[in-house]
Amino acid sequence: MTGYGSGGYPYGGDGSIPPAAGSANLPQPYSQPYRNPMPYVPPYQQPVYVQPQYGQPSPYAAPMPYSPYGQAAVPGALYGVDPLTGIPLSDKSKSTAGLLQLFFGGFGVGRLYLGHTGIGVAQLMLTLFGLITTLFIVGGFILFGVGVWILIDAIMIFTGSVRDSNGRVLR
Structure with missing residues (x-):
């Protein structure tokens, strides 16, 4: 013991x-x-968000060089930059893409105009499949679903939620 x-x-x-x-x-x-098995970890602090002023670039965007004419001189931004985010603008128009999607979206024309070939071909193929199967009841449901998809897609293009295939903001 x-x-x-x-x-x-x-x-x-x-x-x-x-x-x-x-x-x-x-x-x-x-x-x-x-x-000490538990090293000191500082407490989490919420980051401070700065609200950008209207018409001014975002404070979180990288600083951009400016030309003497007052327009942003960013390489690759042939159509200027978005004043709020500093992202280069696309050569595609938001209204043109939205109208094409609204009226000819069943054939994927609006998405093909923006360069999104995968989505455009999917819309075209589903529309054709729905037209072929309209002899059966299934085709009507497929065409209804494609119609809702096209309408929502057109609204998203009009509101600016969709960018072109290069990731640039639509004009």
Whole structure:
């Protein structure tokens, strides 16, 4: 029994002495310095958002060089930049793309005009599949779904939620 002398008494009760410090019965002191298992982490601070003034570029956009004529001289921005975000403008028109999508969206013309060939071909193929299967009841549901898709897509183009195939904002 560790920690007790002969006869079951604690060390010193019957005159026996405890084992030496180098004995295997005692725990050894730490050989390495103490390290905190939970390092200090500073508390989270909410970032401060700065509201840009109307007509001014966003404070989070990269600074842009300006020409002496007052228009942004950004390489690759042939049609200027968006004044709020600093993103180059597209050569495609928002109203043209929206009207094409609204009137000829069943054939994917609005999306093909913007350069989104995958979506344009999908709209065309679904319209053709719906027209072919109108002899069955299934075709009517497919054409209704494509019509809703085209209407929502045209609204998104008119509101500026859609960009061209290069990621530029529509004019």
